[in-house]
Amino acid sequence: MPLAPLVRRLVPAHRAVLAVTALVAIAAGLLGSGLEKHLSYGGYTSDSFASVRAERLLAERFGAGSPNLILVVRADTDLAGPAAATAGRTLVARVTRTPGVVSVQSPWTTGDPALRADDSRTGLVLVRLGGDEDTVHHTAQHLVPRLTGRQGPLHVEATGAARVNQEVERRSAEDLTRAELLAAPLTLLILLIAFGSLTTAALPVLVGVVSVTGTLAVLRLLTGFTPVSVFAMNLTTALGFGLAVDYSLFVVTRYREELARGRDITEAIVVSLRTAGRTVAFSALTVMLSLAALLVFPLYFLRSLAYAGIAVVALSAVATVLVMPPLLALAGRRIDRFDPFARLRRRTGGGLWRRLALGVMRRPVAVGAAASVVLIALAIPFTQAKFGLMDDRVLPRDSPAQLAADTVRREFADAGTSPVVITVSGLAPSREAADLTDYARRLSRLAHTERVDTAVGSFAAGRRVGPPREGFRTGADAWLSLRSTAAPDSPAAERQVRAVRALAAPGTVLVGGDAATLADTKDVLADRLPWAVLIIASSMLVLLFLFSGSVVIPVKQLVLNLLSLTASFGAMVFVFQEGRLKWLVGDFVHTGRLELTVPLLMFCVAFGLAMDYSVFLLARIREEYAATADNTRAVAFGMERSGRLITAAALIVATVLGAMATSELAVLKLLGVGLALAVLVDATIVRGLLVPAAMRLLGHRNWWAPRPLRALHARLGLKDE
Structure with a gap:
């Protein structure tokens, strides 16, 4: 159904609609209660991994495996x-x-x-x-x-992993409550400072609350169809609340503008939803497609976050479109009540942002170059990134599981709790002992190998050093335990695993253990990453073309969005890998490694959020350019109308996501700080400096498209009006 007819039906029955909304929110809250009991723990590996198949074979055939x-x-x-x-x-x-x-x-x-x-x-x-x-x-x-x-x-x-997951479950639930209690009042305060009116501030927060309760219900329903990571609850509730508030804020702001132009209440709501509402729907689609790129990876940790994130973003947009019109109808012309700054804002408008845009456009080359250099410099630390898998050190220092693991690392360096395990299937019956002996001798000569234990003895440096081990062979199958001097998350251990896999074996070999799992994870992520990038880039190019009618603006926005991620990616290494400035985000155990999947998750989420703000700014610029054909004036108008709004929206999302920095879990700290920093950089340096500089340099060429594509946009392009 088109938005205008839908809104005209919702407004007259606004009290009934709000009553139904309240009942639905209560039902959603009840459905989502106890969600944490249905969430899954792990999902950082895939059944397709050779290392996972090796561990499964060890358990099924030999009753063994890594502890x-x-x-x-x-x-x-x-x-x-x-x-x-x-x-x-x-x-x-x-x-x-x-x-x-x-x-x-x-x-x-x-x-x-x-x-x-x-x-x-x-x-x-x-x-x-x-x-x-x-x-x-x-x-x-x-x-x-x-x-x-x-x-x-x-x-x-x-x-161990099983005990660590218990701690993660408990602490993530505590973190969620703490983050929500912190984010909600701070969001209300930001809205009050930015827009003055208590009514204006309260309406988006109410939609955000509806979105959060709906999010819990969505996650609970998803657990019935697919495993959902325990971290989904923290990330998606923050994302759902932040986006619902943002989307509602854009609609409320447009409604106030329409009232100021003399429209009656119903017509002001209709126009607001026809313009800002359609932009909200389009913006939500860009975020959803960015998250959809996570589906190409076979790790259910990433896939479950993609499913949950897509559902939550859609819910935030739907909640805005369905709940905001009745709320606006209820508020009516009292939307600016208790706003001492309303008259001042009507006189000055967004003068600060207009002056900033005009100042930047007077020196676009100098400003654009300086901003780009700063952002690229902030990204340089990421070139030194090192990656590993999540372990007990995701927990705080005083966690019982983390303290016990520290004891293992400190006092049991030779315990072999993470050996390289090798399963061999299909041994020749007449040559089992000889083949195993030869294979074990060759394995023991590989770099960083301390000892190889087998059914035919223990070997070191090519010599037998111990008696046969019981339980290491059954029929034509056998397994070997290779104790390594290299840490499982080190490059040396990865090279050792690849050397083991390259070594000629007497049967079918599967290599497992932590080092092998890390190597398999790196391989599959590197293999699928180009597809994820292709999905994001192609979908954004197509959508922005449909939105703008230009082939220049989509390419430019992709480049600018990548620049908006630079600071957060550099900070990942500087703070969380190297442990510098830890006091800014609270103490945590830094390992000298970044969890391998987090940069991918951050990239998809942050890229979608950056595109979100691009759409809202571009919508106002395009609106003025269509009316005046003056590129400079259109950019200044767009900044004037949306600058304060985007800044407030970015502060809200950064606050909601940044509240995860209070988490006791290092991975949630990393996600919260990285995403908050990406949003703030995008709303300030990118939208405030780089966008007007780039728009001024390109001038009317911003809106260029070949004639066939212009004709296509005329038929299929998305328009606010």
């Missing part, structure tokens, strides 16, 4: 003492009997010296929990509380 639950056990005196040994074996027996436990290794049952610290009082129990990530999570929820704490003469702490 995902690690118990750090401390004895009062000595682990080998009678009391501690008895308690330890009892503990191991309890773990082994628990449904879902695949394997258990301990200093009392294996005799492995690597599981005992030098002080003889501290040891490790390595537990492999079976099933998918959600099954592992639920098993750990049942198991960990019964095992940790005081256990007779032992004190037990837990860490």
Whole structure:
């Protein structure tokens, strides 16, 4: 249904519509309650990874695999003492009997010296929990509380991926509540300062609240069809609230303009939705398509955020179009009530932004070059980016799981908790022992290999150094454990994995372990990244052409949007990888690495938000250019009409997303700070300086298109009027 007829139906029945909206919001809130119980943990790997298939084969055929639950056990005196040994074996027996436990290794049952610290009082129990990530999570929820704490003469702490996910679940829910309590009043304050009127400030916030409750319901429904990452709740509620407030703000501002022109209430609402409302719908489409680029990656962490983000952005736009007209009808001409600055604004308008635009356009080359140099300089640190996978260090320093993991790293460097595991299938029956021996010898000679354990013995530097290991062979299948001197997230470990995969083997080989998972993740992201970029670039070019009728403006906006991301990408390395200026965002554990998927997520979200503001500014510029054919005047008019509005909108989104910086989880801090910085840079340096400079330099060429495309735009182009 076209917007104008829809609005004319909503306005007369505005009280009934608002009553229905309230009921729907309450129902959505009830549906979304307890959402965190249905969210998934992990999603950073794919079943297509060779490393994942190797781990699955280890669990199914050998009851082995890399531990995902690690118990750090401390004895009062000595682990080998009678009391501690008895308690330890009892503990191991309890773990082994628990449904879902695949394997258990301990200093009392294996005799492995690597599981005992030098002080003889501290040891490790390595537990492999079976099933998918959600099954592992639920098993750990049942198991960990019964095992940790005081256990007779032992004190037990837990860490590992399963335990870390428990901590992430609890802290992300706490973070969400804290961020919402911080963002909502700050948003209202920004609106009050920017627009003076309490009514003007309150209406967008009300739509934002409706959007958040709807977001929780959308996420709950999505969990019935696809796994949804636990981080989706934090990111998408912030995104939904911020965009709903922004979209509503654009409509409210246009409504005030139309009232000032003498229109009656109904007509002012209709015109506002026909102009700003259509721009909102188009803007939401650009953000949704930018998020859709995440769907090309086979990691459900990214895919679930794409599904959730697309649904939430659509919900924000729909909430604006359906809820704002009844709210405006209810407010009527009281929209400026309690606004002491209304008369002053009517006299001065957006004079500051107009003067800024005219000043920039008098020296477009100097201003544009200076701004570009600054942004490119801010991006330089990203050239030194190093990447890894999320681990316990995403948690704060005082987290029990993080403290226990620090103990493992400090006191059990040789524990082999993250070995390179190699499965070999299809061994020749007559040559099993000889082939395995030859293969293990060659593996042990690879750089950074400390030892290779196999069913035919342990090998180091090409020589047998230990007896055969039990449970390492069944039928024509076998597995090998390669202990590496390289950290799993280091370039040396990645090179070692690639060397293992390139080595001739006696059967079909799959290589697993943390280092192999990191290599597989890098490979698949690098392979799919060009497709994601193609989706974003092509969709933005097409949409901006349909919106503007120009082939120049879409290309220019793509370049400017990329520049708006530079500061946030540089800050990722400067603050979160290198740990500088940490005090600005709160303390966190910096590892010297960035979580591999976060830059991709930030790129898609931030690019969509930058395009969002491009559309709103371009809409006002195009409106004036169509009326006057004066490019300079059109740019000044667009800045005058939308400068303050875009700044307030950007501050709101930056506040809502930046509230995630209060999170105790480093990955949410990174997302919040990076996205907030990208939005602020885009609204100030890019929209305030680079856009008017570029528009002035190109002049009337901004609006050029070949004749066939002009004809196409005449038939298919999107128009506000």
